[in-house]
Amino acid sequence: MNIQNQYIRNLITKGDRIRGRALDQYRDIVIEKNPIKNAEGSALVKIGKTEVMVGVKLDIGEPFADTPDEGILIAGAEFSPIASPEFELGPPGENAIELARVVDRGIRESKCIDMKKLCIKKGEKVWMVNIDIQPLSHDGNLIDAAGIAAIVALMNARLPKLEDDKVVYGEKTDTTLPVNDIPIPVTVAKINGKLFVDPDLEEEDSIDARLTITTKSNGNVCALQKGRTGSFSFEEIEEAIKISVRKGKEIREIVKSLKT
C-alpha cells in the first residue's frame, strides 16, 4: 500500500485529518443557483475544490404504462476529462452510473416531487424531468455535491411555456416544479472503525467503505448506498445514520437560506 494512504489511515485512526478538519466537518459548501440560462433549472455546488454542475431539463413525453398519471424522472451523470485526469471519454463507467443512481434514488424515494402534478393528460402526456449531472472538478465526495446540486436545481426549475401541447423553450413561466421536501445525501466513510464525513480525493483512495445516507426534512432515511469492499457493523450503521441526520440538517439550512 502507498505510504500516503497509510499516512492518512494512521491520522484518521488517531482522529486527525490530512487537511486539519474534524471527523464530522465538511469543507466549505458554496451553492450557486441557476448559473445556466438555457436549462429550466440548474445549480453549481462547490464542496472545497469539488465542483458539480446539475441541469434540469423538462420535456413532454408519454408516461409509463404502470403509472399513467405520473411524471417521469430520469437522472444521468457524465464524467468528462475536464474534472479529473482519471476520467476518460466514452460511455458512462460504473462510477458515473452509481452517482446517477444514488442521486436518482434519493430524489425518487423521498417523494419530494409530487409526480401526480406533473401529469398533463392521463396516459398520454406527462412532464419528463431530466437531471443531468456534470462534475467540473473532482476532489472527492462527488455524491454529496451532486445530490445537493440536484435538489437545488429542482427547487429552482421553472416550467417552460406550452403552446398547443408543444414546449416553447426559452420562455419560462412562473410555475415551479412541485418540490415539497429537501432530501440531502451525506456520505459517511470508514477507516479502521472510525467514521467521518466528506472524504476528499486522497482520503477517498484510502477508505475501507462508504455509506451514503439520504435523509428527509423530518429526519427519515429515504435512501442508502454502500460502496467499496469494507463492511459496516449494526452499531456503525446506527452511528452513521445519526451523523447523516445531523449533517443533513446543517446542509438543508444552507439550501433553505438560498430560496428566495
Added chain:
Amino acid sequence: MGILKKERDFVLPGDKIVESLDYLPGKNCFRDGNSIYSKRVGLVSFKGRVIEVIPLTGMYIPEPGDMIIGEIKDVQFSGWAVDINSPYQAFLPLSGVREFIDPAKMDLSKVYGIGELIYAKVTSVGPSKGVNLSMRDPSARKFKNGRIIKITPVKVPRVIGKKGSMINLIKERTACRIYVGQNGVIWLQGENEPLAAKAIKMIEEMSHIEGLTNYIENLLKNEGKIKGQVMK
C-alpha cells in the same frame, strides 16, 4: 518589427515575443523564421540576447540529472515502471539499482514493490520521451513511511529557494526530514509535519510576492510558538 514584449510580460503558447534575428530562443521558447515564440504560459525574461519564458504553470517535463520522487506502478521482467507525476512514464532498469539482481532467481517486487516511493535520478530522456531512472546516486533512496504533498512542478525552485535557503529554513524550524523532487512531489516526515506542509503550500500559493522568505520565517516562528514546539 523588433521587440514586441517587455520584460515580465504575460505570454501564452504561440505568442510572438520578438521579430528579429538579434535574439536567441532560450528555455520554453522556439524560433520560427525571423521570430521567437513562447512555448508555455508564463512571463518573458530577457537575459542579454537570450529570451526565456518563466512558466507559471504546467506539467513536469523530465530532464537528465533531475532528482525526482516516483511511485512504482508495475514490476516488469527487467525493471520497474515508475509514475513520476509527468505525462511520460519512467522506467527503472535493473542496471540502475545498486545491488546485483538476477531476475531469474530473485523476485523483483522484493526490491521495490508496487506502490512504494523512491527518490531517484533521471539518467536519460529519449527522443520520444522515454525516461530512464537510476538509484545509483548517493542521495537516492526508498521511502518507508512519512507523507507526500504535490505542488505545481514549476514552483519547485521557489520551495527550494536560493541555494536551498527556503527548504533549509523549513527543515530547521520544523525538524522535519524533507525531500523535494523536481517533479513537484515532496516527501516529509517528522513531528511537526503539518506545519511544514502548510508552509510549503503557502510558498506555492504566494510564490510571486517579494520577501517570501521573511514571511515564511514569521509563519514558522508564530505557529511553532503556539504549539510550543519551536526547534532549532
